[in-house]
Amino acid sequence: MAVNQSSSMRHLPSLSTARRRKTLQVMYELPAEGAGEKDTEPSTKKPKWEPKNWKQQLDNIREMRKQRDAPVDLMGVAKCYDPVAAPEVMRYQVLLSLMLSSQTKDQVTSAAMARLRANSLNVDRILQMDEGLLAKLIYPVGFWKRKAHYIKQTTEILQQHYKSDIPSSVEELVKLPGVGPKMAHLIMDIAWNNVSGIGVDTHVHRISNRLGWVKTKTKSPEGTRVALEEWLPRDIWSEINWLLVGFGQQVCLPVKPQCSLCLNQDICPAAKRL
Incomplete structure (x- = not known):
């Protein structure tokens, strides 16, 4: 009988084991105090500000x-490039029209772009063109002499570093002479169909x-x-x-x-x- 009792005892949990199992069971089935309250607490995150109305x-x-x-609908930058030109030429024309548009009315920018396009507006043509002639063609846009110089500089950069195309990021666009953040975001939207900013x-x-x-x-x-x-x-x-x-x-x-x-x-x- 002693042997049988010993054998049967081997199948019974010890007191310490039973207590541990009981404790584990309670901890599993009954969450600790405060558990789950986080889900019901109101959010302390402030709502995003937005203007009234x-x-x-x-x-x-x-x-x-x-x-x-x-005027922007009829003669704005989106109307100044040749829609059937090669993609890289179209993008170049968008870039130039935005460079010309700074502090200039749309009517004046549109007329200047029309004169440039009549002279085969692409990277190679602008590089071949004398800066004085370029300035004459874009007159009377605002700061026309300075812009003629910027256009020549920028066009050289495009030929040397971008295979006669334009950069495809705001970070690279603003490095070009005469190109600021406003122009860069509009270029990304119009030329690259990529909304990078307002x-x-x-x-x-x-x-x-x-x-x-x-x-x-x-x-x-x-x-x-x-x-x-x-x-x-x-x-x-x-x-x-x-x-x-x-x-x-x-x-x-x-x-x-x-x-x-x-x-x-x-x-x-x-x-x-x-």
């Missing part, structure tokens, strides 16, 4: 711009501040770009430039804006002060 303001601007008859010119800068689309007043277009990209949904980054530029050319003018004609007159923070 911006969606309604945007819809109103879209309504006012639905005719697409502003193209902010004087119109976008002015209107964004008037509408209160920046958390605090910004002093430069680049500051406005950074402020807008912090909250504006990315899927409308491409649209916002041409939308606000045309709106600024027709209604929200730099001087004497047409507030009485604006659908946003009741929800624009600047309307009553202008």
Whole structure:
């Protein structure tokens, strides 16, 4: 019997083992105090800032711009290149049109690009062209002599380092003479079909501040770009430039804006002060 008892005892857990198993079972089935409370706690993360009434303001601007008859629609950069040219030539023409457009009205830029295209506008042709003739062809765009020099410099860089094409990144584009962040983001969008950021010119800068689309007043277009990209949904980054530029050319003018004609007159923070 002793042997049988010893044999049967081997199949029974010891007291210490039973306690350990019991403890493990309790710990597994009954969560410790406070467990699971994290899922029910309210989030302490602050909601992303966005301006008041911006969606309604945007819809109103879209309504006012639905005719697409502003200068930017008819003669803007997107209308200045040859759509049937080779892809690298088309991209080069987009680059040049944006270089010419700085501090220049769309009508003047369009006319200058037409004269250049009449002279076979491509990298090889510009490199062969005398800088004086180039300056004459782009006159009277703003800073035409300086821009002629920048175009010659940039074109040489493109031939030597990019196989007569243009860079495909903002970082490389802004290294080119006469190319700033606004131009670079627009080039990426128009030439490469890649939305890298918001193209902010004087119109976008002015209107964004008037509408209160920046958390605090910004002093430069680049500051406005950074402020807008912090909250504006990315899927409308491409649209916002041409939308606000045309709106600024027709209604929200730099001087004497047409507030009485604006659908946003009741929800624009600047309307009553202008």
